[in-house]
Amino acid sequence: MYNDAPNATPPLPTGPTKQQRNWAMLAHLCGLAFLTVPLGNIVGPLLIWQIKRDELGEFVGAAAREALNFQFTFTILVAFALSLMILPLPGIHLLSLPVLILLSLANVYFCCAAAIETNDGEIYRYPYAFRPF
Numbered sequence: 001m002y003n004d005a006p007n008a009t010p011p012l013p014t015g016p017t018k019q020q021r022n023w024a025m026l027a028h029l030c031g032l033a034f035l036t037v038p039l040g041n042i043v044g045p046l047l048i049w050q051i052k053r054d055e056l057g058e059f060v061g062a063a064a065r066e067a068l069n070f071q072f073t074f075t076i077l078v079a080f081a082l083s084l085m086i087l088p089l090p091g092i093h094l095l096s097l098p099v100l101i102l103l104s105l106a107n108v109y110f111c112c113a114a115a116i117e118t119n120d121g122e123i124y125r126y127p128y129a130f131r132p133f
Contacts, residue, residue: 015121016059023052024063028114028124031071031107034078041071041107049133062123065133067114070126072133074107 016024030044037043045067053061081103084096114124 016057020056020059021119021121023048023056023060024118025115027060027064027067028111028118031067031074031111031114034071034074034104034107039075042068042075045071059123063114063118066124066126066129067111069131069133070110070114070129071107073126073128073130074103076130077103 027045027048030048031041033040033044045064049061049064049068053064078100081096081099084099085093087093110126114126117124
């Protein structure tokens with residue numbers, strides 16, 4: 001039987017709240033800051049992880065930590081690709097520019113994919129990420 005009582009309590013929502021999803025999504029989108037701010041891709045998720053994880057719960061903390069780990073991996077790979085430019089080997093510096101372009105495109109793709117999945121209330125796990133945190 002269906003209960004039409006006016007004072008019946010609605011079912012509690014499961015999963016993260018809208019505010020938690022927004023902060024988690026912002027942690028992933030901060031990875032796009034590398035396009036304008038040097039090391040902004042690391043500072044953004046780090047600040048969200050340190051400040052909001054206790055306030056908003058484990059969902060935000062896990063998403064920000066995952067974003068931070070991926071951005072840390074991305075920064076190390078970019079530093080490696082930039083170091084190829086200064087090697088005295090003939091022709092090796094020509095490899096650096098395509099690698100930097102591919103890394104940047106991959107970062108944009110994975111940040112957007114993570115933001116979309118996080119907005120749906122799921123924790124996104126980046127592939128190929130070194131996880132020191």
